[in-house]
Amino acid sequence: MFVTDIRKEFYEVVSNQRVALLVASDIDALCACKILQALFHCDQVQYTLVPVTGWQDLGTAFFEHKEQFKYFVLINCGANVDLLEMLQPGDDSVFFICDTHRPVDVINVYNDTQIKLLIKQDDDLSVPAYDDIFQDDDEDEEGGDSGNESDGGSEPSGKRRRFDEGALERRIDRQRARREWEAQRRDILFEYEQYEYHGTSAAVMFFELAWVLTKDTKDMLWWAIIGLTDQWVHDKITHMKYVTDIATMQRHVSRHNHRNEDEENMLSIDCMKISFEYDLRLTLYQHWTLYDSICNSCYTSCYFKLWTLNGQKKLQEFLADMGLPLKQVKQKFTSMDMTIKENLRDVIEESSNKYGMKDVRIQTFGVHFGFKNRFLASDMVHACAALLESTEKSDGDNFINALDSLSRSNLDHLYSGIDLAKKKLLAIQQTVASCICTNLILSQGPFLYCYLMEGTPDVKIFSKPVALTLLSKYLLKAFVQSTRNKRCKLLPLIMAAPKDLEKGTVIVVGIPPESETSDKKNFFGRAFEKAAESTSSRTLHDHFDTSIIELKSEDRSKFLDALITLLS
Amino acid sequence: MFCEKAMELIRELQRMNDGQLPAFNEDGLRQVLQEMEALYEQNQTDVQQAKSEGRTELIPSIKLRHCCLLRNQRCTTAYLYDRLLRIRALRWEYGSVLPANVRFHMCAEELQWFNQYKKSLASFMRSVGGDEGLDITQDMKPPKSLYIEVRCLKDHGEFEIDDGTVILLKKNSQHFLPRWKCEQLIRQGVLEHVLS
Numbered sequence: 001m002f003v004t005d006i007r008k009e010f011y012e013v014v015s016n017q018r019v020a021l022l023v024a025s026d027i028d029a030l031c032a033c034k035i036l037q038a039l040f041h042c043d044q045v046q047y048t049l050v051p052v053t054g055w056q057d058l059g060t061a062f063f064e065h066k067e068q069f070k071y072f073v074l075i076n077c078g079a080n081v082d083l084l085e086m087l088q089p090g091d092d093s094v095f096f097i098c099d100t101h102r103p104v105d106v107i108n109v110y111n112d113t114q115i116k117l118l119i120k121q122d123d124d125l126s127v128p129a130y131d132d133i134f135q136d137d138d139e140d141e142e143g144g145d146s147g148n149e150s151d152g153g154s155e156p157s158g159k160r161r162r163f164d165e166g167a168l169e170r171r172i173d174r175q176r177a178r179r180e181w182e183a184q185r186r187d188i189l190f191e192y193e194q195y196e197y198h199g200t201s202a203a204v205m206f207f208e209l210a211w212v213l214t215k216d217t218k219d220m221l222w223w224a225i226i227g228l229t230d231q232w233v234h235d236k237i238t239h240m241k242y243v244t245d246i247a248t249m250q251r252h253v254s255r256h257n258h259r260n261e262d263e264e265n266m267l268s269i270d271c272m273k274i275s276f277e278y279d280l281r282l283t284l285y286q287h288w289t290l291y292d293s294i295c296n297s298c299y300t301s302c303y304f305k306l307w308t309l310n311g312q313k314k315l316q317e318f319l320a321d322m323g324l325p326l327k328q329v330k331q332k333f334t335s336m337d338m339t340i341k342e343n344l345r346d347v348i349e350e351s352s353n354k355y356g357m358k359d360v361r362i363q364t365f366g367v368h369f370g371f372k373n374r375f376l377a378s379d380m381v382h383a384c385a386a387l388l389e390s391t392e393k394s395d396g397d398n399f400i401n402a403l404d405s406l407s408r409s410n411l412d413h414l415y416s417g418i419d420l421a422k423k424k425l426l427a428i429q430q431t432v433a434s435c436i437c438t439n440l441i442l443s444q445g446p447f448l449y450c451y452l453m454e455g456t457p458d459v460k461i462f463s464k465p466v467a468l469t470l471l472s473k474y475l476l477k478a479f480v481q482s483t484r485n486k487r488c489k490l491l492p493l494i495m496a497a498p499k500d501l502e503k504g505t506v507i508v509v510g511i512p513p514e515s516e517t518s519d520k521k522n523f524f525g526r527a528f529e530k531a532a533e534s535t536s537s538r539t540l541h542d543h544f545d546t547s548i549i550e551l552k553s554e555d556r557s558k559f560l561d562a563l564i565t566l567l568s
Numbered sequence: 569m570f571c572e573k574a575m576e577l578i579r580e581l582q583r584m585n586d587g588q589l590p591a592f593n594e595d596g597l598r599q600v601l602q603e604m605e606a607l608y609e610q611n612q613t614d615v616q617q618a619k620s621e622g623r624t625e626l627i628p629s630i631k632l633r634h635c636c637l638l639r640n641q642r643c644t645t646a647y648l649y650d651r652l653l654r655i656r657a658l659r660w661e662y663g664s665v666l667p668a669n670v671r672f673h674m675c676a677e678e679l680q681w682f683n684q685y686k687k688s689l690a691s692f693m694r695s696v697g698g699d700e701g702l703d704i705t706q707d708m709k710p711p712k713s714l715y716i717e718v719r720c721l722k723d724h725g726e727f728e729i730d731d732g733t734v735i736l737l738k739k740n741s742q743h744f745l746p747r748w749k750c751e752q753l754i755r756q757g758v759l760e761h762v763l764s
Contacts, residue, residue, distance in 0.1 A: 046743075046746075048741060396740030
């Protein structure tokens with residue numbers, strides 16, 4: 001059931017208890033976790049934090065902790081399956097789920113006792129009504145017969161037969177009505193569960209809880225902003241929703257910032273300041289050179305088509321048009337000339353409008369503490385994501401590193417994350433360029449398909465789900481820009497990359513088609529399930545996003561064939 | 569040369585000057601005591617001779633041997649005392665139950681001394697701080713908060729805290745626990761205090 005008053009029904013319930021936090025491995029979940037941890041530290045709520053990477057992990061973690069904990073808080077996992085059936089908990093376990101995955105499973109919505117959803121009820125949900133899906137069944141075959149019996153004994157046989165016929169007809173009617181209802185129910189559920197998409201960020205939900213408790217701090221606000229920006233960077237929400245949520249965050253930011261405006265009581269430079277920025281869409285540009293950032297940001301690289309020679313020339317023209325000398329542009333941003341840096345954003349916006357890039361600037365937030373430390377929200381998202389999926393360490397270590405990098409006192413983690421993020425972006429751009437130039441993207445009819453071979457450089461980075469999803473989104477955008485086939489531009493993309501060479505598995509990701517007004521709804525989750533069933537391929541649907549699966553390499557071709565027949 | 573063995577004992581302790589307790593060097597100690605006995609015997613005979621026969625040229629060698637005896641005594645008492653100081657520090661570091669490998673390095677008398685030190689510390693703690701006594705080996709630095717956040721560095725299994733609840737300590741899980749329960753495990757390296 002949905003929680004209406006998050007303070008009374010969630011926070012006050014858990015504040016005297018011990019809680020287990022099961023947190024999924026994505027940036028939004030990490031930010032939400034940090035906010036909740038800060039609240040728990042304030043109120044000295046004892047908790048245990050366990051990172052989980054998939055359904056199996058969730059099951060193991062629950063099994064290990066179910067004896068000791070009654071209250072479980074699940075962050076960014078668990079809303080889109082029937083949780084009670086999967087985990088088989090005891091009757092006194094209570095689950096608080098704050099998850100961005102939609103659609104929320106109907107059983108989770110209508111369970112009143114054990115599952116509490118920390119989700120706003122109007123958050124883009126359209127849950128089917130109770131009566132359409134569940135029917136309290138007390139009408140059955142018996143009802144007709146008992147009616148017969150009560151009329152029974154004293155009636156002559158002729159009337160009894162008529163009553164029999166009447167009862168028989170009523171029974172047939174009831175059965176027909178029930179069949180119709182069931183068919184309707186199947187349709188409603190199919191429509192409801194067909195597309196997978198994302199709702200409001202979990203970090204923003206927990207920030208609102210902190211705000212209601214008036215225990216919100218700038219750190220928590222910054223984490224909420226990072227969680228929201230993660231949804232935008234990884235293309236999980238529509239642009240409209242992003243802008244709306246940014247407006248909400250902007251209200252909080254201005255509330256926290258009002259003290260700065262008083263000239264007499266200015267805060268010291270070491271205090272944390274969050275500011276609204278209408279900043280460029282160039283990834284990591286303040287921590288890199290401007291040239292590298294333009295070459296490796298998805299937006300600019302796709303518009304200029306930087307994998308072609310023509311594109312490179314256009315880039316040079318663009319820079320010349322703005323009057324930026326190459327020497328300056330190839331220098332680290334922090335060492336660029338001040339005169340250039342002052343008007344950089346406006347100059348770039350003007351020139352980009354000439355070249356057809358209308359939205360080179362995006363609304364976002366930046367943080368500023370100390371003299372050296374300035375970060376934009378998207379910088380932090382990229383750094384944290386690179387740390388979370390680093391190939392050098394185990395999953396648990398990565399989770400801990402990424403969680404640490406979100407604290408302001410762990411700047412060295414953050415900088416190492418930024419370095420890793422730069423390498424990851426370079427790898428993505430090179431892979432995109434090589435895929436487009438060698439025509440690795442094949443149109444299979446209802447979708448596009450691309451497979452990364454084992455020998456591709458940096459293919460290990462792409463064995464992780466979030467990195468592979470980012471690559472697929474960039475690749476699709478680049479493909480849409482570079483192809484002339486009008487029909488191909490509207491197709492979704494499926495990408496496969498080798499995951500584990502010893503076990504011989506590949507990771508397969510499906511993303512919806514690229515368009516300006518895309519609602520980011522992904523139907524591949526159900527499609528993958530059905531295709532796997534029909535071909536009995538050995539698949540592992542372990543990830544919380546149902547559109548990401550692991551598959552044995554030998555079954556790849558028959559799985560694809562099944563998908564093609566399913567979707568055409 | 570005389571007093572070499574005693575120097576060996578001292579050097580052994582100095583090699584481990586981070587407070588660790590090396591094994592009790594019974595052999596070395598015995599050799600030093602034997603040397604002292606030999607020197608003493610020689611001195612006795614020489615003194616007898618010097619007194620009875622008036623051989624004053626023996627007096628410097630008697631003086632030398634006497635100095636060596638005093639030196640040996642000083643070295644051995646320093647050795648034994650330093651070991652006792654280290655054992656005392658172990659009580660504050662590890663608590664009242666010492667790990668087996670440390671106990672192995674102590675001789676029987678040192679163990680006895682440790683037990684008596686434990687008893688006197690315990691009776692002191694009971695006498696301080698009202699009815700229940702005060703555990704002064706906890707909170708060696710003033711604590712900032714009642715509960716601290718700790719991260720588990722290795723699998724330690726189940727851990728029980730004061731109100732009876734059991735926590736499963738698995739690698740990479742983080743917990744928010746009362747400070748006094750965690751101090752022991754932090755010292756042992758199972759948990760790590762997370763500063764945010």
